[in-house]
Amino acid sequence: xxxxxxxxxxxxxxxxxxxxxxxxxxxxxxxxxxxxxxxxxxxxxxxxxxxxxxxxxxxxxxxxxxxxxxxxxxxxxxxxxxxxxxxxxxxxxxxxxxxxxxxxxxxxxxxxxxxxxxxxxxxxxxxxxxxxxxxxxxxxxxxxxxxxxxxxxxxxxxxxxxxxxxxxxxxxxxxxxxxxxxxxxxxxxxxxxxxxxxxxxxxxxxxxxxxxxxxxxxxxxxxxxxxxxxxxxxxxxxxxxxxxxxxxxxxxxxxxxxxxxxxxxxxxxxxxxxxxxxxxxxxxxxxxxxxxxxxxxxxxxxxxxxxxxxxxxxxxxxxxxxxxxxxxxxxxxxxxxxxxxxxxxxxxxxxxxxxxxxxxxxxxxxxxxxxxxxxxxxxxxxxxxxxxxxxxxxxxxxxxxxxxxxxxxxxxxxxxxxxxxxxxxxxxxxxxxxxxxxxxxxxxxxxxxxxxxxxxxxxxxxxxxxxxxxxxxxxxxxxxxxxxxxxxxxxxxxxxxxxxxxxxxxxxxxxxxxxxxxxxxxxxx
Amino acid sequence: xxxxxxxxxxxxxxxxxxxxxxxxxxxxxxxxxxxxxxxxxxxxxxxxxxxxxxxxxxxxxxxxxxxxxxxxxxxxxxxxxxxxxxxxxxxxxxxxxxxxxxxxxxxxxxxxxxxxxxxxxxxxxxxxxxxxxxxxxxxxxxxxxxxxxxxxxxxxxxxxxxxxxxxxxxxxxxxxxxxxxxxxxxxxxxxxxxxxxxxxxxxxxxxxxxxxxxxxxxxxxxxxxxxxxxxxxxxxxxxxxxxxxxxxxxxxxxxxxxxxxxxxxxxxxxxxxxxxxxxxxxxxxxxxxxxxxxxxxxxxxxxxxxxxxxxxxxxxxxxxxxxxxxxxxxxxxxxxxxxxxxxxxxxxxxxxxxxxxxxxxxxxxxxxxxxxxxxxxxxxxxxxxxxxxxxxxxxxxxxxxxxxxxxxxxxxxxxxxxxxxxxxxx
Numbered sequence: 001x002x003x004x005x006x007x008x009x010x011x012x013x014x015x016x017x018x019x020x021x022x023x024x025x026x027x028x029x030x031x032x033x034x035x036x037x038x039x040x041x042x043x044x045x046x047x048x049x050x051x052x053x054x055x056x057x058x059x060x061x062x063x064x065x066x067x068x069x070x071x072x073x074x075x076x077x078x079x080x081x082x083x084x085x086x087x088x089x090x091x092x093x094x095x096x097x098x099x100x101x102x103x104x105x106x107x108x109x110x111x112x113x114x115x116x117x118x119x120x121x122x123x124x125x126x127x128x129x130x131x132x133x134x135x136x137x138x139x140x141x142x143x144x145x146x147x148x149x150x151x152x153x154x155x156x157x158x159x160x161x162x163x164x165x166x167x168x169x170x171x172x173x174x175x176x177x178x179x180x181x182x183x184x185x186x187x188x189x190x191x192x193x194x195x196x197x198x199x200x201x202x203x204x205x206x207x208x209x210x211x212x213x214x215x216x217x218x219x220x221x222x223x224x225x226x227x228x229x230x231x232x233x234x235x236x237x238x239x240x241x242x243x244x245x246x247x248x249x250x251x252x253x254x255x256x257x258x259x260x261x262x263x264x265x266x267x268x269x270x271x272x273x274x275x276x277x278x279x280x281x282x283x284x285x286x287x288x289x290x291x292x293x294x295x296x297x298x299x300x301x302x303x304x305x306x307x308x309x310x311x312x313x314x315x316x317x318x319x320x321x322x323x324x325x326x327x328x329x330x331x332x333x334x335x336x337x338x339x340x341x342x343x344x345x346x347x348x349x350x351x352x353x354x355x356x357x358x359x360x361x362x363x364x365x366x367x368x369x370x371x372x373x374x375x376x377x378x379x380x381x382x383x384x385x386x387x388x389x390x391x392x393x394x395x396x397x398x399x400x401x402x403x404x405x406x407x408x409x410x411x412x413x414x415x416x417x418x419x420x421x422x423x424x425x426x427x428x429x430x431x432x433x434x435x436x437x438x439x440x441x442x443x444x445x446x447x448x449x450x451x452x453x454x455x456x457x458x459x460x461x462x463x464x465x466x467x468x469x470x471x472x473x474x475x476x477x478x479x480x481x482x483x484x485x486x487x488x489x490x491x492x493x494x495x496x497x498x499x500x501x502x503x504x505x506x507x508x509x510x511x512x513x514x515x516x517x518x519x520x521x522x523x524x525x
Numbered sequence: 526x527x528x529x530x531x532x533x534x535x536x537x538x539x540x541x542x543x544x545x546x547x548x549x550x551x552x553x554x555x556x557x558x559x560x561x562x563x564x565x566x567x568x569x570x571x572x573x574x575x576x577x578x579x580x581x582x583x584x585x586x587x588x589x590x591x592x593x594x595x596x597x598x599x600x601x602x603x604x605x606x607x608x609x610x611x612x613x614x615x616x617x618x619x620x621x622x623x624x625x626x627x628x629x630x631x632x633x634x635x636x637x638x639x640x641x642x643x644x645x646x647x648x649x650x651x652x653x654x655x656x657x658x659x660x661x662x663x664x665x666x667x668x669x670x671x672x673x674x675x676x677x678x679x680x681x682x683x684x685x686x687x688x689x690x691x692x693x694x695x696x697x698x699x700x701x702x703x704x705x706x707x708x709x710x711x712x713x714x715x716x717x718x719x720x721x722x723x724x725x726x727x728x729x730x731x732x733x734x735x736x737x738x739x740x741x742x743x744x745x746x747x748x749x750x751x752x753x754x755x756x757x758x759x760x761x762x763x764x765x766x767x768x769x770x771x772x773x774x775x776x777x778x779x780x781x782x783x784x785x786x787x788x789x790x791x792x793x794x795x796x797x798x799x800x801x802x803x804x805x806x807x808x809x810x811x812x813x814x815x816x817x818x819x820x821x822x823x824x825x826x827x828x829x830x831x832x833x834x835x836x837x838x839x840x841x842x843x844x845x846x847x848x849x850x851x852x853x854x855x856x857x858x859x860x861x862x863x864x865x866x867x868x869x870x871x872x873x874x875x876x877x878x879x880x881x882x883x884x885x886x887x888x889x890x891x892x893x894x895x896x897x898x899x900x901x902x903x904x905x906x907x908x909x910x911x912x913x914x915x916x917x918x919x920x921x922x923x924x925x926x927x928x929x930x931x932x933x934x935x936x937x938x939x940x941x942x943x944x945x946x947x948x949x950x951x
Binding site: 022023024025033036037040041048052053054055056057183184185194195196238267268269270271272273274276 | 624626644648649651652653656658661662665666682685686687689690692693710711713714715717718719720739741742
């Protein structure tokens with residue numbers, strides 16, 4: 001199916017765009033403003049009608065059948081009417097069956113008065129089309145009165161056609177960001193400087209209206225532990241309305257404040273500043289729980305940014321064939337993707353070559369394996385043993401790394417918590433599991449995320465404490481060795497050469513640490 | 526015997542002509558004052574328009590985009606929409622749309638009372654006053670024609686909406702005051718998401734940092750002050766029939782400017798010290814509405830041409846600045862240029878800052894201090910002249926038009942350097 005087949009061709013026409021509009025700050029308003037800009041640039045005579053006063057040419061309260069009928073009085077004056085559709089613009093909240101019937105029929109009547117109607121669907125409840133009831137028939141009548149319906153993903157298109165019984169030839173795909181243009185001239189470096197972000201930090205960004213469906217909390221929980229590895233997560237935005245979502249915003253604020261490396265930037269973000277944050281970032285995180293398509297994804301693509309996103313709604317389809325996209329299924333996947341991104345950035349860490357021979361080959365190999373694995377999972381202790389460091393520094397850090405790895409081992413062995421798979425051998429089992437997942441995910445998902453964040457924080461704490469113990473032990477060993485050395489010199493002088501027990505004791509302990517059994521063994525369930 | 530100030534100050538130090546910044550002047554600049562009309566009284570819009578003419582004289586391709594209104598209360602479309610040329614500068618006017626939406630008054634009251642409406646209400650408040658959709662769409666259609674678009678002041682719908690139409694070309698002559706509006710979350714994008722912010726004083730700069738983070742690129746550039754060539758205080762007295770000593774106030778006579786407070790304080794000071802010799806001469810616009818006891822002391826000379834305003838400044842014992850929300854206060858500069866001291870409301874952070882830096886003004890924090898300021902003027906006119914003396918140098922050193930335009934040019938060039946493809950035809 002062709003995208004953006006809006007049928008205007010080279011014909012210049014008079015258009016009425018019905019939409020929320022700047023300076024109201026709203027995703028659809030921004031989307032519409034860019035569409036208006038482009039259509040006018042193409043030479044079309046575009047006027048805008050918004051649901052409330054704005055920079056639009058006209059405004060009209062569109063909610064309810066009166067609003068829809070009032071719209072009908074205006075549409076005959078235009079060659080084409082484009083409606084940016086969200087049910088809340090037209091249907092009362094909450095809507096009764098009668099409301100839905102009245103509004104749908106009034107809109108259908110109004111649309112039939114227009115010469116040509118195109119509706120860009122930003123959100124809709126398909127259930128209303130599937131109903132074999134008067135409001136279902138009214139909804140289908142409404143959509144049959146529209147000449148062209150634009151959706152943003154093939155999935156939406158399929159669902160729309162099925163739900164409302166509209167001819168497939170009239171439901172087209174719009175490329176979400178086709179009309180987006182850049183709002184800032186900053187480059188990565190100047191954007192960071194202007195925002196106070198260090199030039200060398202690996203920066204994740206999650207940005208937009210703070211609401212539960214956007215999953216900002218998931219990004220913070222997934223990030224937990226990465227702050228200690230030099231990464232940062234900037235959480236930018238505010239709740240859409242002060243009177244709703246503030247509870248969730250508070251939750252996000254508390255999580256952000258409690259998580260090392262998370263920087264919370266509250267408040268109203270301009271289009272320019274929005275883009276500047278994206279330009280400054282390395283990776284844009286879209287941890288959405290529920291979304292159809294994403295304007296943030298489009299803006300990230302505009303600046304060729306890497307994106308980590310949950311595979312939800314039509315996002316995967318929206319991002320098809322775009323480089324730098326990573327899709328995850330759940331919180332564990334989100335966490336893994338963010339951690340892998342940080343570890344990937346640390347691949348430059350130079351490690352010693354694999355030991356190839358020697359009397360202690362196995363022990364050396366084991367040490368090397370642990371060191372490399374620790375580096376891969378982002379252990380600060382492991383990364384603190386660079387090749388080329390002074391021998392005494394390297395030795396101390398080596399000891400610290402060994403102890404750190406040993407003390408965290410019991411927790412690491414537990415593994416991350418994940419919701420069980422929904423696959424099943426039994427007939428219908430998978431369906432039941434998916435239904436159960438859908439019904440419970442809203443509650444279990446955050447719990448899983450919290451548990452994994454707690455696990456990560458525990459590992460981080462243990463390794464940090466362990467590294468300090470290791471350093472202290474190395475210092476004590478040095479002192480012990482010095483004492484022994486003095487003692488040996490005295491004893492040697494007194495009794496001649498004898499074998500020394502000191503180094504053997506130390507080696508035993510070091511080997512024990514290498515095996516990860518120096519600390520209390522893990523409980524096995 | 527009146528201790529009249531005789532001849533106007535013959536400046537010991539002549540105004541300097543600034544060394545013009547040699548900057549890249551390619552590309553077109555749009556200046557967007559919300560009003561632009563002959564006879565407009567004071568305000569940021571006037572300064573912005575003057576700046577437009579100043580930069581046009583320096584060789585910039587300048588255009589003024591404004592509304593058809595000249596009255597900031599009614600916003601009636603009194604001037605024809607469309608193109609015209611004013612003093613050599615192209616002007617495009619766009620019609621204002623204004624509806625009486627009752628909710629605006631309710632929300633305005635809540636905001637001024639220190640309440641914080643929800644962000645949705647703030648947006649409704651902003652959109653329920655005057656709007657200029659045609660200007661917004663002009664920038665949507667032709668934004669690429671401009672190198673930079675300069676707006677003022679920050680709380681106007683024109684600035685709020687239109688700056689967001691061309692955010693990376695928008696430069697704000699911010700005119701930020703420590704007032705309830707400034708703290709509305711609504712305006713954060715205006716402070717954080719534009720090409721640059723031009724501040725007029727240190728306190729304004731500090732206030733901006735307290736209010737918004739991260740601030741857009743910004744600089745303190747001051748405000749251009751024209752230096753009169755001569756003064757004729759006696760001629761002013763003669764032409765306006767003013768005898769005796771007086772203090773002077775010019776500008777908008779309205780609550781936001783502290784006018785009622787000035788009248789009240791004067792009435793109480795006179796009640797306690799009836800021997801105070803001063804009348805209050807006032808020029809500008811707005812109702813006088815003086816309390817009965819001082820009605821005969823208040824003399825309205827109406828709207829004064831610039832020269833007569835300067836003559837009045839020179840003839841006065843002091844200039845009174847009762848406003849607490851001044852972003853710069855052009856009038857105190859004009860007073861100091863005329864060799865006249867300033868008596869100002871200490872709550873006005875910017876004016877107090879100027880008074881302290883220049884050493885040429887006194888501030889008051891209550892009616893008793895106000896009264897003592899007047900007593901000082903009455904009893905020690907020579908000392909008052911001494912007080913005023915450093916004021917002129919302060920203005921000449923910091924705010925001569927050429928110096929300020931140099932700084933403005935420099936910042937425009939820095940923030941809006943021509944980028945490939947960003948300006949049509951360049």
